């Protein structure tokens with residue numbers, strides 16, 4: 001496809017702006033441009049066609065089934081987009097004083113109350129803008145807590161599972177902690193013997209997601225909590241998999257002391273490609289004084305931002321947090337009301353339905369009921385036909401299905417991590433099953449077809465490392481730089 005610059009013709013315009021009669025401001029010579037900006041010159045119709053063609057090539061939850069494990073790509077109710085565009089929310093200035101922003105502050109306060117209930121912990125900050133930022137915030141809270149107890153120097157290690165998401169070790173390192181990994185046992189739980197050997201007086205805490213990235217609820221979680229708490233260490237809950245347990249079990253009741261939520265996963269936001277997110281963090285009473293400042297608080301019938309927090313770790317994000325995300329998540333929770341638990345129940349049911357219908361054609365490394373997602377392995381296909389998880393993922397694209405997460409978690413070879421979410425009807429799930437079964441047949445009968453996939457997408461297999469590490473996002477204007485293919 002041609003780039004917009006390649007469609008450019010001198011003198012063409014997509015619109016015309018009347019000349020104004022204001023005096024031309026004096027701009028010092030050294031600050032003036034030497035030549036006009038080199039913008040593409042196209043008519044409005046060509047401009048619209050260009051971007052429509054690009055939009056047609058992208059794939060999202062609105063295009064088709066998107067079972068991207070761990071990322072929870074669920075439908076985003078359209079009514080929430082209307083709500084967030086209400087003028088009172090949309091036009092509110094972040095510097096508006098509290099008296100003039102009572103509605104927004106009340107919404108944030110009410111969201112905090114719901115989050116407190118979901119986590120089973122008494123205090124929360126809604127500032128962080130992503131799960132990963134929630135992780136860093138949570139670890140900074142741990143640091144502040146131990147420093148306050150005079151154990152800051154002594155406790156220098158965080159333990160994570162060998163199934164942990166990559167952001168966990170990254171956050172541990174950014175927060176200045178050492179990282180120690182604990183193994184997963186044959187049932188997919190944390191290996192308690194390995195854990196007991198690793199938790200010492202130097203341990204600050206555990207970072208764990210439960211259900212794990214294998215989609216399995218840790219059956220030993222109470223014992224895990226006891227092992228850490230008996231050594232004075234804390235438990236951090238990575239809430240990326242909260243979609244499995246809302247209204248059913250609470251991280252606070254499991255023994256976790258700090259919890260982050262991914263509002264964009266569990267409580268719906270149009271996310272992906274770096275889109276807007278929210279990573280609030282809830283804590284036990286003992287950690288409350290350290291929460292970021294400001295906090296949204298209620299005084300009688302009034303709401304305000306509280307900056308008077310002497311022990312706070314400070315601000316972790318501009319203003320009071322990602323406000324549009326708050327509005328959508330609040331609207332999402334209100335729409336379910338007390339039935340919010342049905343969201344998780346349906347997510348778990350959908351995942352188990354797929355698991356039951358696929359387990360005879362793909363290997364199931366941990367033979368248990370799953371929660372909201374599950375991990376299969378393409379290991380047998382690889383051994384018998386030379387077909388990898390990547391080949392399966394690429395072939396799925398030919399059927400208008402977004403690939404599942406692959407090669408993660410690392411403990412499963414040729415992993416295919418599938419998360420259907422609660423918003424998919426049975427017909428979609430059945431269609432996915434048929435395609436996955438067809439692909440398994442093709443692996444045996446026509447392996448070349450899979451190795452060459454995708455055949456029906458705008459681009460075939462890309463050099464993904466190069467695309468990620470050396471993206472060309474500038475037009476070269478005649479230099480060797482640039483030009484996308486296809």
Ligand SMILES: Cc1ncc(COP(=O)(O)O)c(C=O)c1O
Nearest residue numbers: 070071130131132165167238240
């Ligand atoms: C298990 C897990 N933890 C943490 C994260 C990080 O969350 P975010 O993408 O909001 O930074 C993710 C993201 O997919 C995840 O799946």
